[in-house]
Each structure stands twice: as C-alpha cells, then as structure tokens.
Amino acid sequence: MTYDKPPELYDGLRLHQNENTLGCSPRVIEALATLRPEEIAFYPPYAAATRACALYLGVEPDRLALTNGLDEGLMGLAVAYLRPPVGGPIPEAVVPEPAFEIFRIDTEAVGGQIVPVMPRPGFGFPLDLVLRAITPRTRVVFLTNPNNPTGVSMPIEAIRQISHRVPKGAVVLVDEAYAEFAGRTFIPELPSFPNVLVGRTFSKAFGLAGLRIGCLVGAPEVLDPIRAVVPVYSVNIAAVVAVQAALGDREFLQDYLRQVQESKALLYDACDRLSLKYWKSDANFVLVGAGDRCDALVTGVTRRGIYLRDRSNEPGCGGCIRISTGSVEHTRRAIAAIEEVLCAAG
Template sequence: MRARPAIERLRAYPIGGSREGKIRLDLNESNYGCPPAVLDALRTLTPAQIGRYPEYEPLLQRMAAHYGVTPEQILLTNGADDGIRSVMQSFIDPGERLIVTDPSFSVIRLYAEGMGAAVEAVPYGDALAYPVAALAARMRTAPRLVAVVRPDSPTGSLISREALCHLLSIDREILVMLDETYHHFCGDSCLDLLADHPNLLILHSFSKAWGLAGLRLGLIFGAPTLIETLRKVVPPFSASAVAVAAAHAALGDPDFVTGVVTQVQQEKARLIRRLTALGLNVRDTATNFVLVDVGHNAPDVQRQLAARNILVKSMDHYPQLAGYLRVAIGRPEELDAFVAALRHLLATDAAGR
C-alpha cells in the first residue's frame, strides 16, 4: 500500500536497539531521576484514575499559576515532539515555506516535510554562533512559519532574547514556533514574550530537567486563538492520566529542577576539564550535553563505546559537526566510566599509529 509521496520520501526517526542496563548518554535524558513526589503520586493512582480518561482542568489551572499565563494559553501534548507535529499539521500547507536553522532538531524537518512543506535551512557557520542575521534576512521573504530552538539542538547554541524579539517583530503574520525543551539549562524562558507577540508559540517538555521522558508530556503556550486552533488536531486525551498525576506532583517541587540544573552544570564543568586534559576540543553548550571533537573517526568511537555499554551519539551526519560526539551530562559515576573508556580508546588508537 503506497503512502503519500511526502511520507515516502521521509526517513523515520532512528530509535535504535535496547538500551537497558547501559550508560545512557546518547538521548539527553535526565539521569538524575524525577521529583520524589512524582513516584509517590504514581503509587497512589487508583483503578478509577487509570480506567477513565484524564481530567485536565485542575492541572491547567495549576500550570497557569506556575507559568504566569491563563489556562486558555496552554495545551497539553504527548511530549514536545507531538507539539511540533500539531503545529505543522495546523499551520502549514503543502508547498508553504518553513525556515529552520541547520542543523537543528531533526523532528522539525521530519514533520514539516511530512506535511509537504518546503523546508529552507539557514546554515550555521563554523563557529556555531546562532545565525540571527541570515535567519532575519530569510524571514523578510515571507515564509509561513519559522522554527527556533532555544537553546538549539544539536549545536547547543543560544539565541539571545533581544535577537528573538527582533525576529518576532519582522513580520507579525509569520508564525514563530519556539522550542524551549532545554530552557532550564540556559537560565531563562521567553514565556513573558507571549503578551506582546500573538505570532509566537512556545513549546516546553517535562522530559529533560523534570526527568519524566518516559511519561511523554509536553506543553504548547500561545495566544488563546492559536491554542484553540491546535485543539482541532491534538487528540482529545493526548496526555495520559499517569502523566497528569506526575505533572501535578512535579510542579509542587520546583526546587528539584533547580537542584538538577545545578548538578548538571557542575558535572559538565568537571567533564570539560577532564576531556580538555586529554587533549580534546570540547564545545560547551547552554544545554545538558557537550560536543566532544574526537576527529574523523567519531562513528567508530561511538561503536567502540557502545561495545563497552556506554551510549553516546556521533554527529557525523551533520557536516558542521563532523568528528564530534554528543555526550549528555549523566551522573558522576557514569561520566567517570565514559572518560575512562574514552581515554583507553584514545591511547589504543595512538599506540596503533
């Protein structure tokens, strides 16, 4: 059975094999667990809660107070990826143009091209500074939608608030989708910009600092009219009762996220020092991962680390990041194992020359 041509041309997002029992530094999840209150809440779920569709209104009220918006400005999704899909399905027609940096989060291009959109990439330069001027110039050609990831992934680059405001003001008829999945690690969110920019949608995720990736919960913030449009394509109960209970509990412990971010920053600094001491070039980022330049053999290093049950991700499929490994900031003992294994591989490689 033939799929739509736009779908036939796509390549599915690679999931990979089993990761059970391995050191997982490849997908930028949190290795620091979740708020203890979340586990308590999940243990007390009743058969009635699990057996019936979830109630969203109490959580939306609590989220509105937490984030400083109204309930009408929030939409729950099955993870931030589902939010991206919903935006593409709602606001872009076949042949219309989407502008995005290159590289950026690959799911954006995947869903846009799946809708038949014409994706135009604005490339990063060698220094990987956010290409604000080039993006602004492209926006002046009246695309339908612009995707901004702040901080960006996989580069870890950060567009400033001032530059973002400049982009938003170029043409208020252009919808800007701002993915803030990693915002906890850069120190701020741009939710306050919603009040003055009705052409802005902001996506959040509970998968990173909150440590709830397995429950799949995302948020879309925007003007009530935009949110109402998105409701037409988001399944009516896309966030599960389990995810709703977890979010309630998590929001009651904001200090947990602060603690995780502090630990990640400390361990990231320690990792950078140790890798630099090995003679490696390490790119710090405004996220919970670093980019490590291991040279032309990054895919081979990834495979050799995987053979030692240490999972990282080669960036060789991005020309600007060829030779780099992306390494999430795990727990101290996980990073110790990674550094020891990498040191051994580098020494073995040097001895073999």
C-alpha cells in the same frame, strides 16, 4: 525523510538522548501509585495539571496547551500551519541548522517545504541569514533555545527581530526543551510578541520522557488551530498526575540542575586534557568534536556499555558526538571510558 530513531539500547548507560539519567522525582512514583482504578478507566481531566504547568511557567492557563510530549505540539503546529492550501503555495518552514530533526520530519510529513539556514563556524546564531530566508510563504520559523545538538543559546533579541519580520499569520516557534538548564525563557515576552509560541517539555529537567508530556505556551488564537488538530485526550492520566508531582519537587529539580553544571565542567576539563573540541553548552548535554576519532570513540565507548550520539551527519557537526551531562557519577563513568578508548588508540 523519516526519523532515524536511535536503537532501543536500555542495557547500558544512556547518554545519547539528553535524558535525565537520575530518573524522575520519587514523588512522581508515589503519585502514580495512588492512581485509582476508576481514574485509569475515565478519560483524563486536564484543568489541574494545566493550572500547575501555567503557574510554573508564569502564564494564565488559557495560554497553555498540554501535549503528549513536546513532539506532539510540534506535529500539531506543522499540521495546523504547514499544510499546503488547495491550489495555494507550499508553506515554508525556516530552520536554522543544525536543528532537532523532528522539525524537518513534521514539515515534510504534512507537505510543507523546509528552508534550511546553514550554520556559521562556532554556531553563533545567523540572524541575518534567517531574516533573509523569510519569504511571503513562510508560515513557521523553528528556533531552539538553547539549541539541540549544539547546546548553544541564541540572543533573545534575535527572536524579537524574527517575530517582527515574519509575514502575518506565520508563527515563530521557540523550542525551549532545555530552558531549565539555561535559566532563560522567552515566556515573559510573549504578550508583546503574539505570533511567538514557546514549546516546553517535562522530559528533560523533570525526567518524565517515558510518560510523554510537554506543552505549548502563547496567544490563545495562535494555539487554537493546534488544539483543533491534536487528539482530544492525547495526554494520559499517568502523565497528568506525574507532572503535578514533579512540579511539586523543586529540590529534585535543583539537584539535577546543579549536577548538570558540575558534569559539564568535568567534561570540558576532560576535553581540554584530551584535545577534543567542544562548544560551551546551556543544556544538559555537550557537543564534542572528535574529528576523525569520532567513529572509534563511539564504538569503543559503546563496547564499555555507554551510549553516545554520533551527530556527524548534522550540518556543521562533522566528527561530532553529543554526550548527555546529567548525573555527576554517570559523567565520571563516561569520561573514564572516553579516556580509556582514546588512550588505547594512542
């Protein structure tokens, strides 16, 4: 299986990749402009950026590994924990569906076996099914909180129970790419659950997707095998400088978080008016069930220069579209286009 990379659409309003369409903080641009030629010529230092991220997340710096986007952290995890040992059983990765497709791609790329857990109607977390899917061969459980593509959060208690159930040496990855929007994190619990790693990204709330920076947080002994397989200088100097500047501008973050809340409320209202199903989201996007109007809606809105992501092929997501809900102005434009398309279709 390969990643079905969305087409490179940069000539319209990008509401299909959960990005921050407000951009990044102006302080990031200022900081990048101060980069000196020799800073670009030298391999990058990581101590200051690691400290800044650790301070932001409330952990000691030795419990945090910077990565080239959270994507690299996920691949590092797969390489470190899901490669079949010579002559040994194939390691398994349990994935409650629908899920971020990279979990499957990374697992398969290194020769591991995906064990999917199918969703329940309404996307309530299927804890009993996940616990049942865990076997002595389980090496990783991939969780996403809040989930992508549903936006639905899982109970923290479920993470605790999964952590207790997995075999020794296995890792529970809690992907918190959207945690800023939910206002909840498992990080304070990590010392009591040493087999859990939390993944974070600066792509979403901080608008740094183009620079590629994220991190893994957890016990040093669980991180070490991942550090050992990730390229030594994979995070570049622009990302190092940018993340520190971004973390220094909490007003920008707060404004975006506020706009995300307002945008979601606007979209829920529009869905109610248009008889579209939706799931209340804790992230910066909403999964909308358009049923048999899905195709026409995505095509019609695309013609108006607005990109949405058809998620119909994901388990439990038949007829569903994922729509980023960030900038209020952009959300209003999307809603106007959706209304126009659906009203024209009668």
